[in-house]
Amino acid sequence: MKKAFSQLDLIMEFFKANANKDISHPEVVDWLTKEWYKRTGKVFRDPDRGIRSLHQKGYLQKINKGIYRYDPNFVNLREDLEDFTPALKKQILQRDDYKCVICGMGQKEGVELHVDHIKPKDLGGKASLENGQTLCSRHNFLKKNLKQTKTGKKMFIRMLESAKENKENELVAFLEELLSIYEKYNINGHIVWKKDN
Known part of the structure; x- marks a missing residue:
């Protein structure tokens, strides 16, 4: 039985047709969404995820932020990557x-x-x-x-601002203590947070 054509197949089709070229995200995403709709009549929901997946598995090289390349001589497949069943x-x-x-x-x-x-x-x-x-x-x-710790720190800072506005004192104390741990261990020190005195 022939395997059904997938979204990942379409992504690879594009990159193979443009082998050894640095391709920016917008260029590939625009083509993928139009081509998938043309072939299937359906919307390609998350082409970015598919591109990342092929990069993680070793089919595509990430050249810079949002720029990928397919080089048939440098495919480095990662069989150890596990997806959830x-x-x-x-x-x-x-x-x-x-x-x-x-x-x-x-x-x-x-x-x-x-x-x-x-x-x-x-x-x-x-x-x-x-x-x-x-x-x-x-x-x-x-x-x-942003990676997880950055996301968390930024989220806690936003939550703290909201808690202060709503005068939720227990939540303010909790979040300040939590953010002070980020500071103590210099986790994401480039994201600035200073405790009010």
């Missing part, structure tokens, strides 16, 4: 009550949910219950772009 995804979603572990939004609010590797798979993170978490599409995007 459908059964494990379901288990993680159930454990997290079908809500983003960062913001608490979920299916009831119409939010798209993703099962995410806490430790990224390209850094050796396993597809396990312990290394899985439920994130909304927004926080999954933020995590990928």
Whole structure:
């Protein structure tokens, strides 16, 4: 039986047709969304995720932020990268009550949910219950772009500002203590937070 043509196949088709060229995200995404719709009549929901996946697996080289290249002589396949099985995804979603572990939004609010590797798979993170978490599409995007500790620190700073505005003193004390730990261990020191005196 012939394997169905997938979105990843289409991404590779584009890069193989443009081998050894540095391709920017907008160029490939524009072509993918138009071509997928032309061939299937369906919307290509997340081409960025597919491109990242092919990079993580070793098919594409990341040249710079948002720029990828396919070089047939330098394909470096990573067989050790683990994806969550459908059964494990379901288990993680159930454990997290079908809500983003960062913001608490979920299916009831119409939010798209993703099962995410806490430790990224390209850094050796396993597809396990312990290394899985439920994130909304927004926080999954933020995590990928800011890395987890940066995302967390920025989120706690925003939460602190909101708690101060609403005069939620216990929450203010908790968040200030949490942010002081970031400062104590110089985690993401480039993200500035100073405790009010």
